[in-house]
Amino acid sequence: MKFIPEISREKFWDILLSNPKANQEGSLVHFALNNYRSHVDHEIFAYEQPYTQINFPHEGGITAYFSRNMTAEDHTLIQAFLLSAESVAAGLDILNTRAFKKGDNQYLLTVGSISTEGNRSMEFQGKTFEIKYGEFASYLKDMNKYLQMALPYVANDT
Amino acid sequence: MLEKYIESYHDGSIPAHKDSQRAWVKDKGPVVESNMGWIETYIDPTNLRAYYEGWVAIVDKEKSRKF
Numbered sequence: 001m002k003f004i005p006e007i008s009r010e011k012f013w014d015i016l017l018s019n020p021k022a023n024q025e026g027s028l029v030h031f032a033l034n035n036y037r038s039h040v041d042h043e044i045f046a047y048e049q050p051y052t053q054i055n056f057p058h059e060g061g062i063t064a065y066f067s068r069n070m071t072a073e074d075h076t077l078i079q080a081f082l083l084s085a086e087s088v089a090a091g092l093d094i095l096n097t098r099a100f101k102k103g104d105n106q107y108l109l110t111v112g113s114i115s116t117e118g119n120r121s122m123e124f125q126g127k128t129f130e131i132k133y134g135e136f137a138s139y140l141k142d143m144n145k146y147l148q149m150a151l152p153y154v155a156n157d158t
Numbered sequence: 159m160l161e162k163y164i165e166s167y168h169d170g171s172i173p174a175h176k177d178s179q180r181a182w183v184k185d186k187g188p189v190v191e192s193n194m195g196w197i198e199t200y201i202d203p204t205n206l207r208a209y210y211e212g213w214v215a216i217v218d219k220e221k222s223r224k225f
Contacts, residue, residue: 093172094206096196113170140167158185
């Protein structure tokens with residue numbers, strides 16, 4: 001189910017732009033409005049497919065986990081690869097991955113991490129899987145910076 | 159728990175993430191509780207991939223007594 005604002009698109013943005021920091025260079029509000037507005041302007045108010053439900057693109061939905069050019073077979077293969085013994089042995093886990101189809105026999109799998117040491121190319125059922133670590137590294141670096149600062153103050157293991 | 163967070167975010171290690179979650183469930187009845195990492199899987203169509211979240215919760219002792 002998707003909720004769409006009852007107010008008009010113009011009013012919606014007027015409210016956000018009325019924030020005192022909307023025009024303040026360097027503020028988070030200014031950054032978000034400038035960088036994300038064009039990406040979400042249509043989606044927020046759209047009630048046609050694929051913008052109404054989270055689902056595979058080939059089933060008429062929207063998702064940020066996969067590229068939009070994949071078929072049901074692609075998804076089956078990617079899942080089989082990520083749950084295979086080879087993947088597990090390589091330290092992969094489906095939980096922090098996203099998947100993109102780069103060509104007929106080529107997929108890109110991204111892994112949420114700071115380090116890119118796990119980068120590699122793997123073969124599975126005649127297809128090439130490029131494994132690329134380091135996705136969302138900038139956010140995770142900030143997390144680890146502040147977690148390191150919190151560490152001296154922990155009371156116990158939990 | 160924080161050390162396991164740090165390890166899992168740095169290496170992209172899900173075993174380290176799972177260890178952090180093992181520590182989290184051992185903290186019984188905390189007044190201040192927090193958790194973060196690749197936790198919820200609701201927005202993946204296969205429900206296998208997680209999105210990152212972090213949260214802190216504080217017990218309202220007055221309200222809890224009423225319940």
